[in-house]
Amino acid sequence: MKIATIKDIARIAKVSSAAVSRVLNNDMTFNVPDDTRHRIMETASKLNYRRNERKQKNEPNDMQQLKFGLVIWCSEQMEYSDPFYLSIRQGIEKECVKHGINISSVFRFMDESNTNIDAHQLDGLFVIGKVHIDIINKSTRTRNIVSIDYVLSDEFDSVMFDLPKATRQALDHLLQLGHRKIGYIGGISYIRTSEGKMFNTDARQKEFEVILKEIDLFNPNYVFVGDWRAEVGYELMKQALEAEDVPTAFVIGSDPMAIAALKAVSESNYKVPDDIAIVSIDDIQLASFVTPPLTSIKVFMEEMGGTAVKLMADRMRGRELALHVTIPTKLLMRKSCGADTADT
Structure with a gap:
């Protein structure tokens, strides 16, 4: 018998995986209509969903079942010629492993490329580099966004060096x-x-x-x-x-x-x-x-990337106030x- 997953519940209840995760983890800071909360709980019950009580403490929101994306404004060739963003990306990837976060999509902006990306199915997004907030807003529904090396807005977390x-x-x-x-x-x-x-x-x-x-x-x-x-x-x-x-x-x-x-x-x-x-x-x-x-x-570039992942994990646990972190040099x-x- 197939074991029900958060994705299964989200698909049937017609909500995001992040919403399912927060409701099932009794996140009372999550502002969701009562009928939606009831629909999620009822779907989980019908599917006989069972949480893994042995899950590590740093994975309280079943993040292994969520989809995360990475937006970066330079090409792979540019990354290797100037390792600044490469090191940030590597810091993100290393910390993601610790938190069970899966980067399922990577979007790159080249100097002459268009800015049309489709990240609407993602539960969270990391943005490396100076990308305007309007591009992000039209590309994704998620509010779980962390920007690195740029402050998108006061609504989203960011990591900078001074x-x-x-x-x-x-x-x-x-x-x-x-x-x-x-x-x-x-x-x-x-x-x-x-x-x-x-x-x-x-x-x-x-x-x-x-x-x-x-x-x-x-x-x-x-x-x-x-x-x-x-x-x-x-x-x-x-x-x-x-x-x-x-x-x-x-x-x-x-x-x-x-x-x-x-x-x-x-x-x-x-x-x-x-x-x-x-x-x-x-x-x-x-x-x-x-x-x-x-x-x-x-500049502690890998630490900037790692800090971004920690902020994302904390955000997925229910923190609402955006944090702007500055890494010393x-x-x-x-x-x-x-x-x-x-x-x-």
């Missing part, structure tokens, strides 16, 4: 080393909307300008911005080195751009860190293997900054 603080850590370090002519290399941020890209100044660049303006050290000629691609970091550093007035130090918005910028410096008459100090943001694995090893602000000193205490 971009302004990371920039301040990088700048403070260079200022403490005595640098006063500090440049910035980075990219232009954008939000993916149904009409295309909505561009804006990146938070790293904004914070860089604010901090240096406060101490009267900002020079707009020291700011070099393009796309968030490694090869652009190379091109922008080349451009900076060709100027008459070259900064003695740079904050670079991502490690892939910084590694490419190191190559540009190595091809010039300048040396890192003797002539130019570099501090980047990310701390990808490759950062410690380049020459010289890259001083970087560590950490300065890791290596040779590229020129500090005497830098690690090899």
Whole structure:
């Protein structure tokens, strides 16, 4: 005899699997009409549904029977060229295993692709990257959504790292080393909307300008911005080195751009860190293997992904108030900054 599942009950009662799970787990915070609650309980009784009382405590809502999706705004090729979102995704996948969560659908937005996705059958959705809330609202009925690296709205959970603080850590370090002519290399941020890209100044660049303006050290000629691609970091550093007035130090918005910028410096008459100090943001694995090893602000990317899953699990247990979690960052000193205490 086939054992009844939550999906069976949901199909017959014409409700979502998440609704069935919360009703059967006596979640009194779940606001559902009495007739719907009665229909679910009656269907479960007719199907002779039995809960698995031995289920682990971290799986109280039968999440193994629910369907979850992942929205990510970059291609697989982009993921491997810049591991930021790849590491977040891996953090999600590892934590999902612990919670019995099944990612059944993955939706990718490429730069030129359309934004039509169908996630209406999903019980929960993880959104990695800057995707506009309108795209999500038209794509799914679920309110169980966690965004990573962007705040969709106050209605949904989010996980971020503190971009302004990371920039301040990088700048403070260079200022403490005595640098006063500090440049910035980075990219232009954008939000993916149904009409295309909505561009804006990146938070790293904004914070860089604010901090240096406060101490009267900002020079707009020291700011070099393009796309968030490694090869652009190379091109922008080349451009900076060709100027008459070259900064003695740079904050670079991502490690892939910084590694490419190191190559540009190595091809010039300048040396890192003797002539130019570099501090980047990310701390990808490759950062410690380049020459010289890259001083970087560590972003705990896998932890961001793992935290998103924990928020989802907590949400599925009935929490209604949205939470916005900020993951801290950490300065890791290596040779590229020129500090005497830098690690090899």
